[in-house]
Amino acid sequence: ILNVEQSPQSLHVQEGDSTNFTCSFPSSNFYALHWYRWETAKSPEALFVMTLNGDEKKKGRISATLNTKEGYSYLYIKGSQPEDSATYLCASDNYGQNFVFGPGTRLSVLP
Amino acid sequence: DTAVSQTPKYLVTQMGNDKSIKCEQNLGHDTMYWYKQDSKKFLKIMFSYNNKELIINETVPNRFSPKSPDKAHLNLHINSLELGDSAVYFCASSRQGENYGYTFGSGTRLTVV
Numbered sequence: 001i002l003n004v005e006q007s008p009q010s011l012h013v014q015e016g017d018s019t020n021f022t023c024s025f026p027s028s029n030f031y032a033l034h035w036y037r038w039e040t041a042k043s044p045e046a047l048f049v050m051t052l053n054g055d056e057k058k059k060g061r062i063s064a065t066l067n068t069k070e071g072y073s074y075l076y077i078k079g080s081q082p083e084d085s086a087t088y089l090c091a092s093d094n095y096g097q098n099f100v101f102g103p104g105t106r107l108s109v110l111p
Numbered sequence: 112d113t114a115v116s117q118t119p120k121y122l123v124t125q126m127g128n129d130k131s132i133k134c135e136q137n138l139g140h141d142t143m144y145w146y147k148q149d150s151k152k153f154l155k156i157m158f159s160y161n162n163k164e165l166i167i168n169e170t171v172p173n174r175f176s177p178k179s180p181d182k183a184h185l186n187l188h189i190n191s192l193e194l195g196d197s198a199v200y201f202c203a204s205s206r207q208g209e210n211y212g213y214t215f216g217s218g219t220r221l222t223v224v
Contacts (some may be wrong), residue, residue, distance in 0.1 A: 036212070042217065043216060043217045044201075046212030046213065049212050089154070098156045098159040099156070
């Protein structure tokens with residue numbers, strides 16, 4: 001079973017600030033890397049799936065990059081808004097069988 | 112139209128009881144999963160299942176068993192419930208093999224007293 005780590009564990013930013021956090025995963029036998037957004041009392045929602053080294057994905061103010069050789073992915077949020085407050089999960093695809101999730105980064109955006 | 116639905120949303124039961132949590136998906140996905148959100152809020156895989164193969168996380172006690180009457184359902188049965196089974200359980204589904212993300216259910220909060 002893979003080990004997926006995320007940092008920081010939690011983050012507080014002011015509205016309008018840009019921020020980023022990290023997901024690290026084993027680079028050997030890489031299959032795919034997924035990012036999810038998880039609001040309290042809801043279920044995780046898919047943001048991105050990334051497969052190729054150097055991949056960059058963007059959705060509105062949120063973007064992500066992938067480095068499969070060194071085993072990390074960054075998630076960036078530009079101009080954070082209070083509605084961005086959530087836990088952001090990354091998951092590494094376990095040889096195409098299931099996802100191994102990181103512990104998440106809990107983001108709080110203060111108005 | 113809920114894509115992945117779990118019932119019940121909350122379940123409070125006594126130690127030693129046997130209970131089931133139901134999961135249904137209407138997305139036509141061919142693989143379903145059960146995850147447990149542990150005390151540190153990690154999502155840990157318990158089972159993944161398609162119509163060909165059941166993959167079990169070996170750390171899951173054999174009191175837990177998945178039952179799939181058809182492709183759209185994957186229910187979770189738990190025998191002889193213990194206090195430590197208290198957690199939130201999430202069902203998810205995906206289309207296999209094409210790097211699709213998961214669609215999650217809304218979770219079932221199980222409390223064993």
